[in-house]
Amino acid sequence: xxxxxxxxxxxxxxxxxxxxxxxxxxxxxxxxxxxxxxxxxxxxxxxxxxxxxxxxxxxxxxxxxxxxxxxxxxxxxxxxxxxxxxxxxxxxxxxxxxxxxxxxxxxxxxxxxxxxxxxxxxxxxxxxxxxxxxxxxxxxxxxxxxxxxxxxxxxxxxxxxxxxxxxxxxxxxxxxxxxxxxxxxxxxxxxxxxxxxxxxxxxxxxxxxxxxxxxxxxxxx
Amino acid sequence: xxxxxxxxxxxxxxxxxxxxxxxxxxxxxxxxxxxxxxxxxxxxxxxxxxxxxxxxxxxxxxxxxxxxxxxxxxxxxxxxxxxxxxxxxxxxxxxxxxxxxxxxxxxxxxxxxxxxxxxxxxxxxxxxxxxxxxxxxxxxxxxxxxxxxxxxxxxx
Numbered sequence: 001x002x003x004x005x006x007x008x009x010x011x012x013x014x015x016x017x018x019x020x021x022x023x024x025x026x027x028x029x030x031x032x033x034x035x036x037x038x039x040x041x042x043x044x045x046x047x048x049x050x051x052x053x054x055x056x057x058x059x060x061x062x063x064x065x066x067x068x069x070x071x072x073x074x075x076x077x078x079x080x081x082x083x084x085x086x087x088x089x090x091x092x093x094x095x096x097x098x099x100x101x102x103x104x105x106x107x108x109x110x111x112x113x114x115x116x117x118x119x120x121x122x123x124x125x126x127x128x129x130x131x132x133x134x135x136x137x138x139x140x141x142x143x144x145x146x147x148x149x150x151x152x153x154x155x156x157x158x159x160x161x162x163x164x165x166x167x168x169x170x171x172x173x174x175x176x177x178x179x180x181x182x183x184x185x186x187x188x189x190x191x192x193x194x195x196x197x198x199x200x201x202x203x204x205x206x207x208x209x210x211x212x213x214x215x216x217x218x219x220x221x
Numbered sequence: 222x223x224x225x226x227x228x229x230x231x232x233x234x235x236x237x238x239x240x241x242x243x244x245x246x247x248x249x250x251x252x253x254x255x256x257x258x259x260x261x262x263x264x265x266x267x268x269x270x271x272x273x274x275x276x277x278x279x280x281x282x283x284x285x286x287x288x289x290x291x292x293x294x295x296x297x298x299x300x301x302x303x304x305x306x307x308x309x310x311x312x313x314x315x316x317x318x319x320x321x322x323x324x325x326x327x328x329x330x331x332x333x334x335x336x337x338x339x340x341x342x343x344x345x346x347x348x349x350x351x352x353x354x355x356x357x358x359x360x361x362x363x364x365x366x367x368x369x370x371x372x373x374x375x376x377x
Contacts, residue, residue: 106317175315178311182309183262183270187323191320192318192319194318
């Protein structure tokens with residue numbers, strides 16, 4: 001194990017780079033502050049950067065900044081092209097949900113669901129769209145469903161929507177496989193919605209209809 | 222100094238927007254859960270795709286629910302019209318589920334897919350609801366799968 005006979009020199013060797021780095025950093029910060037003061041506007045057009053170059057100032061940062069601003073602008077334009085197909089859902093804050101709030105929520109969702117089903121039932125049927133969509137839905141449920149308690153009971157499509165009838169032996173089984181039904185219908189590329197009836201209205205097997213709503217752009221599959 | 226700061230902010234913004242693939246997902250906003258991006262969904266022996274739970278740093282999911290989702294993953298085993306990605310919401314009491322329009326990946330390799338966000342999911346959203354994205358194979362062979370999942374984020 002070596003012993004340092006000149007500890008003062010070692011300290012200087014350790015501290016010197018730090019001091020140099022600090023001084024260098026201060027010089028850089030000062031330089032940028034002076035650059036900022038020479039240009040009162042935060043906007044950095046290319047023409048302004050050209051003028052600075054003529055004055056002998058370092059303008060690489062300004063050029064880079066102008067290029068970045070152009071890229072940001074282009075990206076913003078690209079994002080504006082993203083469509084939002086449907087209106088925003090209503091926002092409700094449910095604080096400390098208890099049994100009453102639970103029953104209220106189930107009823108609200110079920111009422112909304114019933115309205116969608118009624119809209120589908122009242123819509124005219126367009127065979128050119130409905131027939132291939134019904135085949136698509138039927139095929140989706142024809143996949144192996146071993147290990148599930150779900151039964152497919154048929155589908156009724158109209159012009160741009162369908163009611164997909166499914167059932168379970170109990171509410172508990174339905175609750176545990178609701179998300180499975182959504183997955184099985186993902187291939188339609190349409191929005192899907194299902195709601196179980198209020199708990200005090202049902203006992204025994206659970207028969208429900210999933211509403212599938214397709215936009216006009218959705219091709220029949 | 223202000224220009225230096227502005228340049229740094231712009232640089233970060235550009236990196237976030239253009240370098241989405243393979244990047245760590247930014248903190249803040251609504252996004253899939255880091256470290257447990259998605260898990261394989263199955264019922265019995267039936268493979269039903271992936272389910273990707275969403276989380277938010279705040280209790281207010283609605284701060285970002287109008288944004289578009291960006292699904293970022295790698296898919297090597299690919300067939301035409303293979304994986305469909307949808308934003309979904311299950312009510313906190315469990316009795317209702319709704320999903321928005323699905324979007325289909327159309328390339329293999331790195332996939333950066335824009336998907337209709339939670340604002341397009343039918344019905345009423347409440348603050349304790351379970352938000353998730355589903356990624357489901359919809360191709361004819363059903364064998365498509367994700368090789369690497371980077372995450373799903375939401376941008377306003």
